[in-house]
Amino acid sequence: xxxxxxxxxxxxxxxxxxxxxxxxxxxxxxxxxxxxxxxxxxxxxxxxxxxxxxxxxxxxxxxxxxxxxxxxxxxxxxxxxxxxxxxxxxxxxxxxxxxxxxxxxxxxxxxxxxxxxxxxxxxxxxxxxxxxxxxxxxxxxxxxxxxxxxxxxxxxxxxxxxxxxxxxxxxxxxxxxxxxxxxxxxxxxxxxxxxxxxxxxxxxxxxxxxxxxxxxxxxxxxxxxxxxxxxxxxxxxxxxxxxxxxxxxxxxxxxxxxxxxxxxxxxxxxxxxx
Ligand SMILES: O=C(O)c1cc(=O)[nH]c(=O)n1[C@@H]1O[C@H](COP(=O)(O)O)[C@@H](O)[C@H]1O
Numbered sequence: 001x002x003x004x005x006x007x008x009x010x011x012x013x014x015x016x017x018x019x020x021x022x023x024x025x026x027x028x029x030x031x032x033x034x035x036x037x038x039x040x041x042x043x044x045x046x047x048x049x050x051x052x053x054x055x056x057x058x059x060x061x062x063x064x065x066x067x068x069x070x071x072x073x074x075x076x077x078x079x080x081x082x083x084x085x086x087x088x089x090x091x092x093x094x095x096x097x098x099x100x101x102x103x104x105x106x107x108x109x110x111x112x113x114x115x116x117x118x119x120x121x122x123x124x125x126x127x128x129x130x131x132x133x134x135x136x137x138x139x140x141x142x143x144x145x146x147x148x149x150x151x152x153x154x155x156x157x158x159x160x161x162x163x164x165x166x167x168x169x170x171x172x173x174x175x176x177x178x179x180x181x182x183x184x185x186x187x188x189x190x191x192x193x194x195x196x197x198x199x200x201x202x203x204x205x206x207x208x209x210x211x212x213x214x215x216x217x218x219x220x221x222x223x224x225x226x227x228x229x230x231x232x233x234x235x236x237x238x239x240x241x242x243x244x245x246x247x248x249x250x251x252x253x254x255x256x257x258x259x260x261x262x263x264x265x266x267x268x269x270x271x272x273x274x
Pocket of ligand 1: 020022060094121147148149150186187188210211212213214215236237238239240
């Protein structure tokens with residue numbers, strides 16, 4: 001999917017919500033554990049109840065890999081379900097990969113070709129030749145970690161090297177890489193005050209912003225500092241939506257939480273268009 005198509009969906013749905021499908025078998029309703037594939041049953045119910053309220057889904061692969069072959073099968077069924085039933089929805093494999101070139105190519109094939117995701121999250125630490133293999137895939141996006149939502153972001157990302165903070169160097173340097181038009185960046189919602197400076201470096205790029213909901217990030221602040229002329233934001237919430245209830249009403253409860261965020265996004269879009 002192109003960024004223009006994504007922006008069109010955002011305008012149509014009045015939403016730039018990304019729902020994180022981070023499925024933990026200890027947190028889903030107990031009665032689903034009787035299903036042959038409880039992870040997929042949970043995801044299907046969440047997708048069926050929320051697809052009109054969001055423009056993207058982001059399964060974090062850790063939550064699937066943790067369950068071995070069964071988990072990976074559930075991930076495959078989830079992406080196939082999305083691509084077959086909701087091709088207009090943007091999909092993110094949150095895998096945080098990145099390695100030497102030939103290995104990165106295999107990671108990229110796994111998520112773009114075999115599973116058919118629109119994008120994958122990638123760590124920038126190993127540099128240009130670890131990221132360019134992902135960028136080489138046409139109409140696919142590489143979402144590079146820039147400034148993450150966690151406390152540990154201050155260990156390295158905000159430290160200065162030659163007088164410039166590392167996350168700024170990631171943004172600046174990555175713009176020089178081959179096919180850099182296929183880049184998006186992760187910026188944590190908990191670091192909204194950094195967004196104004198980030199926008200000076202990457203004014204046009206899409207930003208994936210996790211950390212509203214369970215991690216306490218503020219949607220309005222993210223919009224104030226991070227929205228650009230074509231919106232340019234995907235705001236993710238995982239636990240805050242999918243675990244709204246643990247009984248039979250879980251999917252409707254998730255839809256209610258998603259709707260709360262979508263309404264706030266609609267208000268932000270209205271404010272932005274004035
Ligand atoms: O790349 C990510 O999506 C990510 C980056 C980051 O800086 N912080 C962050 O929380 N995430 C992911 O976003 C999701 C946040 O989940 P909740 O805190 O439950 O909304 C998890 O899948 C995290 O792995």
